[in-house]
Amino acid sequence: MKKKLLIALAGNANVGKSVIFNYLTGLHQHIGNWPGKTVERAEGTLQFKGYTIDIIDLPGIYSLSTYSLEELVSRKYIAVERPDMVINVVDASVLERNLFFTLQLMELETPMVIALNQIDMAKGKGIQIDIDSLEQLLGVPVIPTVAIKGVGIDKLLEKAIETIEKGPAKHGQVMYGEEVEEKIGVLVEKMKNVQFMYPPRYAAIKLLEGDEDIEREIERLSPEIIPLAKKLAGEIAKLHGHGCSTVITSERYEAAGCIARGAQKLVPPIKPTLAEKLHNFTTHKITGYLMLAFSLLLIFSSIFAFGDFTSGLLSTLLYGLEPFFASVFGTGIVGTLVWGGVMEGIIAGVTIVLPYIIPFYIILYFLENSGYLSRIAFLMDNVMHKIGLHGKAFIPMMLGFGCNVPACLGCRIMETQRERLLAAFVTTLVPCAATTVIILGLVGKFLGIQWALALYLFNLLIIFAIGRLAFRVVPGESTALIMEMHDYRWPHMKTILKQTWFRVAEFIKIAFPLIIVGSFVLKLAEVSGVLDPLAGVLSPVTVVWLGLPAITGITLIFGVLRKELSLVMLGALLGTTNFALVLTPVQMIVFTLVAMLYIPCIATIGVLIKDFGWKKSLFITVFEITFAVLVGGIVFRLLTLFM
Amino acid sequence: MERKNTKKSEVALTALKKGENGTVSSIKTGHGQGSIFEKRLMDMGLTPGIQVSVVKSAPFHGPIEIRVRGSRLALGRGMAERIFVEKEKK
Secondary structure (H helix, E strand, O other), X not given: OOEEEEEEEEEOOOXXXXXXXXXXXOOOEEXXXXXXXXXXXXXXXXXXXOEEEEEEEOOOXXXXXXXXXXXXXXXXXXXXXXXXXXXXXXXXXXXXXXXXXXXXXXXXXXXXXXXXXXXXXXXXXXXXXXXXXXXXHHOOOEEXXXXXXXXXXXXXXXXXXXXXXXXXXXXXXOOOOHHHHHHHXXXXXXXXXOOOOOOHHHHHHHHHHOOHHHHHHHHHHOOOHHHHHHHHHHHHHHHHOOOHHHHXXXXXXXXXXXXXXXXXXXXXXXXXOHHHHHHXXXXXXXXXXXXXXXXXXXXXXXXXXXXXXXXXXXXXXXXXXXXHHHXXXXXXXXXXXXXXXXXXXXXXXXXXXXXXXXXXXXXXXXXHHHOHHHHHHHHHHHHHHOOOOOHHHHHHHHHHOOOHHHHHHHHHHOOOHHHHHHHHHHHHOOOOHHHHHHHHHHHHHHHOHHHHHHHHHHHHXXXXXXXXXXXXXOOOOOOOOEEEOOOOOOOOHHHHHHHHHHHHHXXXXXXXXXXXXXXXXHHHHHHOOOHHHHHHHHHHHHHHHOOOOOOHHHHHHHOOOOOOHHHHHHHHHHOOOOHHHOOOHXXXXXXXXXXHHOOOXXXXXXXXXXXXXXXXXXXXXXXXXXXXXXXXXXXXXXHHHHO | OOOOOOOOOEEEHHHOOOOOEEEEEEEOOXXXXXXXXXXXXXXXXXXXXXXXXXXXXXXXXXXXXXXXXXXXXXXXXXXXXXXXXXXXXX
């Protein structure tokens, strides 16, 4: 007999939810997006005691209101899909705040079990939790766990199954103040005959809180309830001197606090913990910034060193296949298209992914899971505010120096769609590893490192100028940083590797087809002899306006595939890599500048389309080409005056 | 909710110095988008009547770090300026 169960994991961000998810599902998991949303959806399956269990890892959230897409998605999932069990992962070291979420889950009247995670860390902070009294106070089974060591997970699963088998038991509910309860009662009574996906008590509470999503849903079913709810909410507000939603949130938090105080004993350690000391050091106004600069330097230099070496090795290895391909497909048009079109596209992809993207993600997830990323956001918040974004946006920008593709995907950490777009736009202007190859390989090598640094500086200035401009032009308000900085902890390596793997797979899925098709099309254009006339067509821009050789028109087109190709192609077409012989210093600078700014590469455009749609991606692309050409021409004229 | 009704000096959270405590009295974020942030702040535990302590503030008008309900939050300065607290004497 095969029995199927559906279990959802829910809880705050950074409580070890994904570690538990990985522990439960191992390799049987799939990460995608919620239909039509840019919110990640992680699913997996496991076999346990004759059951086939589907596990879904809901996004990490602090509440079940409609502040963010993640919250809305989670709430709808629990209400509509009605999982057999919700495992609420709770951080034992921040019990009160976590229970605030637990109480909201309970209001959804879903069957649940609590995984009281990180009890070891809580102990280190002098927090002792009495499991029995917590269970009693909540009326929900509680299993202590240390997910990163796998402690308690089996028991958790057993408890979940046992609770499901026992059948639905009603757990406790938050009781609000008398006046609030009375209004809830009135609304529940009114909704008695309304078929609604949410439980009536939950809907009543949310209506009093003024939840727009629930209001929209109820409007369709029974519109007369809305004005009544508004009236009742107004009465509560008048009574308390605060908005009704404030009153309800406060009372819910009071209840969470009461339970937390009843179940935990605090014996603060006399000496600050290591995590505490590390936090103070890494957020200090002097040592914090020194540490940040040092970390960034270390990360980038090691990634570039590793990437450069591995990338070289891989391309020698892969280019070694060329004679083999030539022998199979010949050296005619077919052979050229297969090798130069398809294979070189694959090589281009492989030599980016393995050497740069993989180490980058491993380090990124290490920093995120350990807690350092939030400290970086804290330190960089006011800098990012200058371009209308907050501290978290520094993270995708930092990623952009490696590769714009994961960086644009990383913009999903921003809270609103507007900020995601702004952050992604700014990120596409950040010089990625491929751009760095051009900057260092052309300007750095032939004009000296000071010119390369000057270009970087110029690029940063442009990012700030454009960022500020975009922030004013794009409608909407700027948002502020509201971010938890959880205690430092040693991250779970397997989880990091798995997260890295899914990101890399995503990259391959988006970028590879584009790079290969693009490479094929360009090769086809080359073989059919369209490129030379094209260079002629572009010459008013390249030759007249930018003062570059006509041939650069072609190389810049190739750069769309992968930016450093524009330099490689330049060498190939000019017949030398000693660029000093064929380009003047001014031409080198102008070429690099244009290559730096002119377009996000094809893979980046692919990601932009995925997250923001055609129109906005096209706008960004056209804008950046125009802007790069404009700046390039101006710089050409200015530099000619001095050099 | 334990609120002291003695109308003591109500100041912005940013006026508290490192190590000082206060009790949240109100959040004035305005309408529209602002009210979403008010909700968000409350979801993170900053409800009226709760005690918060300022741990540090980042230099050059950067964000401030506070402790509330046992958790550690970073708040952008602009946001923190709209949170009003009753300053506690130590």
